[in-house]
Amino acid sequence: MSPHDLDAILLTLKLAAVTTAILLLLGSPLAWWLANTRCRIKPALEAVVALPLVLPPTVIGFYLLLAFAPSSALGQFWLATTGDSLAFSFSALVIGSVLYSLPFVVQPLQASFEQLPKSLLEAAATMGASLKDQFFSIIMPLSKRSFITAASLGFAHTVGEFGVVLMIGGNIPGETQVLSIALYDKVENLQYTEAHWLAGGLVVFSLLLLATIYRFNRPAAIGSIKGVSH
Amino acid sequence: MSPHDLDAILLTLKLAAVTTAILLLLGSPLAWWLANTRCRIKPALEAVVALPLVLPPTVIGFYLLLAFAPSSALGQFWLATTGDSLAFSFSALVIGSVLYSLPFVVQPLQASFEQLPKSLLEAAATMGASLKDQFFSIIMPLSKRSFITAASLGFAHTVGEFGVVLMIGGNIPGETQVLSIALYDKVENLQYTEAHWLAGGLVVFSLLLLATIYRFNRPAAIGSIKGVSH
Amino acid sequence: SNFRWAMSDLINAFEASHPHQLRQVNASSGILFNQITFGAPFDVMLSANSRYPQQLEQLNLAVPESRFTYAEGKLVLAFSDTMQAIPCSFSNDNHLPTVILSCFTAALTNVRQQRSKLAVANPDIAPYGIAAQQALQHLGLWDVTRQHLVRGSNVGQAYQFVATGNTAAGFVALSQMSALQNQASDSLAYWRVPENWYQPIRQQAILLQSGKKNLAALSFLVFLKTGEAKDIIERHGYTTR
Amino acid sequence: MSLLVSLELQRKAFHISVQTALDSNGVTAIYGHSGAGKTTFLRWLAGLEKNTVGNLVFNNEVWQDENTFLPTQQRQIAYVFQDARLFPHLSVLGNLQYAYQRRFNDNGPLLEHVCEWLDMSHLLENNVTTLSGGEQQRVAIARALLSSPRLILMDEPLESLDQQSKEHILQHLEKLHQQLSAPILYVSHNLEEVNRLADHLLVLQQGKVIAQGSMLELSSRTDLSLSHEDNAASIIVATVDRHDEHYQLSELVVDDDLRVFLTAIDHDINTAVRLRIPARDVSITLEQPKNSSILNILPCVIDEIEIQKSGATHARVLVRLHFANQYLLARLTRKSVDRLKLHSGQKVFAQIKTVALLNEHRY
Amino acid sequence: MSLLVSLELQRKAFHISVQTALDSNGVTAIYGHSGAGKTTFLRWLAGLEKNTVGNLVFNNEVWQDENTFLPTQQRQIAYVFQDARLFPHLSVLGNLQYAYQRRFNDNGPLLEHVCEWLDMSHLLENNVTTLSGGEQQRVAIARALLSSPRLILMDEPLESLDQQSKEHILQHLEKLHQQLSAPILYVSHNLEEVNRLADHLLVLQQGKVIAQGSMLELSSRTDLSLSHEDNAASIIVATVDRHDEHYQLSELVVDDDLRVFLTAIDHDINTAVRLRIPARDVSITLEQPKNSSILNILPCVIDEIEIQKSGATHARVLVRLHFANQYLLARLTRKSVDRLKLHSGQKVFAQIKTVALLNEHRY
């Protein structure tokens, strides 16, 4: 494994971690709101959230490329605020990944929130728990399984992201060359043996990581209640 | 829009529909089993299911390419059975998409199944409902939201698939040239206007479709029970 | 992206004799072009054709007059292990054009009869794809092979299709064959396509606006024109003129 | 029915160990304090408790032994859970139909009938999630009965109902029970309900059977904690002798010569019925009272006087009276026992308020 | 407390309309049949029912009017739900701490005390999903009390408990209630429980208030359906006069000259207490009985004889007796009324079985 490969792996993990963190922060309240609102615009908003699912990543990437360009409003704003150009930067990858993986975090959370027994929230409210308190003390632990699903879908989808990064990344080693691109590069480079090793390592690592997550993630036992009653 | 584009759209929809159908058929029992088993190998199996999430699509595509080759066991079996080579066929795309989208269907379903009140299944069992009967009469309707999430994630992820198809598709118009590839070609070919139209159409269509799904998909009201009790 | 192997050697040679560090970014020419138009921080572009550099010039994204052909690519027809029998053999030096023509025709017919496919780079976008199309047209086989074509998004993919045995044969770049030989892995059988069957694949380099003041970029372009560089390029299966 | 039971079950600190044979076709009440293991036992009978060691044979059909475990859905039982467990995605009617469409045979009651006597015809279209507690419970009972089971398990089914609905449902349950001829295992800690409904009784305490037998027999035993409950009662058997239309009373004969009156019952003359006489409704006089509103005054002999030990009830004494072959329990103050100088063998009169008599179903 | 209530609420076919002012610091029972709207009313008080039109003012603090809607979590109440609603991801202790950590003030009971008197110290580490029905209910009560609320709402909290635990909890609830000084609204359809616990009563029928007032007053009214229930009782006020250590009895004086005995109570001499006298435990004699085990025999005057109309209860008659300023209800057979030729104004003796008297908390 070359130092470039190591760079790519670290960069990918960093990208996925940052993206997942942002997604959870943004996605949880959004999912909660979507699960509970009776607002008219809800279906529209749900559709917008789901959009990245349907659009080919290259399309998303292409439009992001347009949006990030130094001549665009966003690009100029970014340049003015940070002094750096947005295009082909790590920040650009983060923005792209967040957009691209949003539905993978929001949808499982929303589904879980909608299945959550509201009666328990009512009970918590009578004990003085504010909405925020209810979120952390009841909703989070009861949706643990879905949070883990959401986080791992979001993380994994970012690790595996290819089309968007291909378009907006620029494949710059150490800055925007993530693992999926590096692997693609190896294959294109006809370095099949190296590709096998890298991919094999990724598989083994992922399997171990995932198995560990799932091992320690027994679901909260809402379902198995003997008699919720009386 | 050229006839090729229309072909690509239709092909994409067909691929996504077939893939989603297969995924639901395979994924529901798998998810149910995973949600309920206490088997030792469960975490391992969960990790395997989650693997396509973590692997870049191009890697998956590359290995599929190896697996589909006429010299491989699968390739030979396919050639012997159907008389056609597997690679670059619609079937190959379906196999690839099913593998690639599997976690998107299995994970939301599993999360939902684990949140399902087992007490209702016990009640159904006392009324003579077999496991299959329970599945269709209780589990399915109560997990409706998650089935829709799973199906739309699976469908959408297939529509948006790019890396895998790029590797195993061969870009054959009418057979393996799906929308994401066609769009990519347009962008590479600097046909921006056409790309905008196609992408714009896709966005509008998707938004309308999604909004309609979400509009008619109000969740089953497990949560809002007033008093499940006594 | 067919030039990547030559590029690595060029950079090594360049860095050995110059006090500069270079970073190589590989992608298909079309992607690179798009990225440059949207502000990618690149200084020099080495394209696999002349079209993208010309456009960059027109768009004022590149330094006028800096464009030049650094290499001319060569097309080959490569065969995979699954190609059941290659009907004849020849060497480009000592056979008559008619013999070569009939060999190609026989080989391509054989691919069709095997119900296998023929891999090419996408003629709509990739320079080697255009060349492959021209070669097929020259053979008069374009129309009959069309439904047997598998189109990779670039010549690298076309090569993968052949190398993995998913197509019996494919039009790829000579540079890929020599790269593989360098790696000492299983090499594929291939025939060079006579150069008069397709338009020269002029691979052009150009200095981008952002590289205007970059000494490394400027000196690399100068280096590309040296004999040392040309030797390296030719070793990788290109001609330089 | 015959139900042969042998169960060992361990749940953390809690252990159930039950060996018994239940062989009645009537209602068997399972009585015990909170946490005694009633629900767990019932769940095990239904096949809902895994990881148990035991044998269970219902009417010669093996439901569980070392090799066999008949899954719940094949046991052809009905279960009214302590929580209602209505299906939230179905309407009230949908819930009923769910059971009805899967019924085990056609001997059971019709959907309309069950709706009618459980007073829920007006609720059929409702969403079950909006039902009141009592309504939910009624739907759960209806649903269980509609599957025409071979064995009915009921876990405190009437808790959240008011007295009137309870009464109403109990009456119909008695009738239905005869029609279905499915035995009922009925968990309750309401002694009055148990007395009223059950033919047999199984008393659980900390996972063990501490008493078992016919209701009649158990209810007059003073050595069981049962008789020290606030609601303790004795049960006597009597024969219907005469109906008094005018006063809406029935006159019954106990042991050939003693007569008791109770609110009109619709049993035929000469049928034997069981009467429940709460111990606290029985008082004793030494002389036959005159001009008293109490109609039922039975000459008895004092059989046993049990001074109670526990602090709070120290003021009271349980007295077992004996007339012919039957027993009556009376709860008196210790002061009265002393004042009247009551002692075993003494002849006294037991005064029982007519209205305190409860009629019983077939015996 | 003062609670000003004006509510209009429509749920499909069901309509609640309540206008009332509750101004007691004690326990107000909300009584009514299944589906009367008790739960819905309680939920509205807690702020859990949306889409209502109404005004709600608690101790001069507006909880709801046209412009205001104070969210549940700011009302500082406690709610014991009809279903337990324990948090499945927390242990028993976790559930208790959840409430305790969020308590509204420090006047409430300590965690250990509540655990002790609800008899759940041995359950603290348990998973709530494995608790028995009664255990769940106890945990739910404990959890509600631990938040030291300003107002306690309880929806049939004692249904799944056995008599003994019920008794035990009621006693502590009475004590705690004095300590917390938070008013309690208590839904129940158990008349005995209501009589026992409540100072005030609100009777709901199909979403309307059909009676409201002090328990004392309402319980002697024969025009309410209340007095026709099986468990109907009158409530009288008496003063503790003497404690009889030996017999564990207390002697009370009613209206200066009449004496009643009951099982020892621990109230001080001269405190006024309420006594509950179930109508069915009262019998009438024309002469003073002698040598009877019944200790309580009160000379009374017949005030009113109410012949009941409904078929099933046609055998019985409700008689209101009157002594000094207080009323007693007696349920007799019509036959006895005729036989003894009972009529208004007649002087009779009411026999009350001592043991049937229930002591009441502070009045």
Ligand SMILES: Nc1ncnc2c1ncn2[C@@H]1O[C@H](COP(=O)(O)OP(=O)(O)OP(=O)(O)O)[C@@H](O)[C@H]1O
């Ligand atoms: N899985 C378990 N783990 C630990 N304790 C358990 C488990 N299941 C039951 N128990 C305990 O076993 C005892 C008996 O429970 P069960 O539900 O059978 O009681 P019950 O007689 O039905 O009581 P109730 O009348 O209150 O419903 C309880 O103390 C309960 O906490």
Ligand SMILES: Nc1ncnc2c1ncn2[C@@H]1O[C@H](COP(=O)(O)OP(=O)(O)OP(=O)(O)O)[C@@H](O)[C@H]1O
């Ligand atoms: N959202 C709703 N939609 C339709 N009907 C409703 C709704 N909410 C309540 N009801 C009806 O209102 C009536 C009163 O319900 P509520 O739960 O208040 O009764 P309750 O007095 O608590 O009865 P119980 O003693 O059985 O618990 C019931 O008949 C119920 O079906």
Ligand code: MOO
């Ligand atoms: O420019 Mo390439 O190497 O054919 O894509």
Ligand SMILES: [Mg+2]
């Ligand atoms: Mg129980």
Ligand SMILES: [Mg+2]
């Ligand atoms: Mg209610």
